[in-house]
Amino acid sequence: MAIFDKFQHLAATRQALADSGIDSIHVVMDNIVSPTEAVANGRNMILAGTNNYLGLTFDPMCIDAACDAARAEGTGTTGSRVANGSYSGHVELERELADFFGFRGVIVFSTGYVANLGMLSTLTNPGDVLLIDSDCHASIYDGCRLSGADIIRFRHNNVDDLEKRLRRLGERSANTLIVVEGIYSMLGDRAPLADIVDLKRRYGAYLLVDEAHSLGVLGDRGRGCAEEAGVIEDVDFIVGTFSKSLGAIGGYCASNHPELDLMRYASRPYVFTASPSPSIVASTRAALKILCSRPDLRSRLWQNAQRLYQRLQELGFVLGPEPSPIVAVRLESKEQALALWLGLLDRGVYVNLVLPPATPDGGCLLRCSVSAGHSREQIDTICEAFESFQSWEQTAQIA
């Protein structure tokens, strides 16, 4: 039993949540009706916590492409590309992504998590330095740990703080990889990339930007925060995922460095993971075409995001620092967060419940993610559910 002893505090936390009628990990979607609707726990639910930014998971072109590929090439590759070889779809997808970003090369990984693990652990080794924004995603922290390089954090989105740390490194800044995200997953705020690029140039460091939440969301062509900031050519590595705007699963790294291709031989997470299945590659390629040809989806996404952010702000909720497709509602206590999350579920709205230590500053969050697939009525229903909680809470207090 000894190896399980360390999980006892988790068991206690889970039991306490279960006693309150909450088991957020085990909400079962019995029937997925559309990108924005499901039947969960026997009731109709508006999905407002999916990261399905462009709403492409039910797009007929993507579904047809996935079905055709599965019929033509089978359900899986059953091994890594190093061992089993590449399918033509893998190579085509990499070429199409490289063209999309205007970069020399792209490597496709099996998940976004593996993309960060594979790139960070391989690009840097003991003796190198990783300078990471404190709000970076767990996959970045894990990739950094696997690298053996020195990991130094700077305060979230604080350019002065980053510069202070670069200055302290002295000559080591030439062996330093700065790691930031385009849009941060918890609060939905974006990185000040123009300033960060300026610093990385002045100190001779490298820059990796994780655009997981900004692909298809920011930039004239949907290429992300670096495109929006006008610095895409100055970013050394762009990492991202297919599991959000592109509605599938998988990850990538794009770069102009010719050495990128060497990662295929050196990156253990790449070498030792089975490659993406034909259906995934096919639906991702179809979704990328849609992302490029349908800027109206991005416009609709932002209309929905602005509407939700503005309405919740008017209702008096404390939100993340700027409007974005991630609308984070900040709450003072765990009890308040749990009660509101349950209240929303009761009213047919599913959002993400995020508790410390997964939150940036030890607070509690109800994290909404908006989709281009949401109708105006659905956004209004989400707002009404939040509004009704306010009166419900007041009623409870009076009672």
Added chain:
Amino acid sequence: MQNIEDLQEQLCRILTPFVPDGLDLQAETDLVADLDLDSMKVMDIVVDVEDHFDISIPLNILPDVRTIGDFVLQLQTLLKEEA
């Protein structure tokens, strides 16, 4: 070169906002068990300590830091390297 006692005193000052009422900080004070700090809070404190001493403190030291005394020893080593 700062001695262990000076370093511990400075570190304890930085930790003050996280100390439960009535707890006297000692070298043996456990950051997690006694101060109830989670992993994020510990990493935030590392950033504060970096700025206080104007040095780089890699997170890689954290597996070897359980108590205030452990932290002080790591600090002493890093300060020696930077000198």
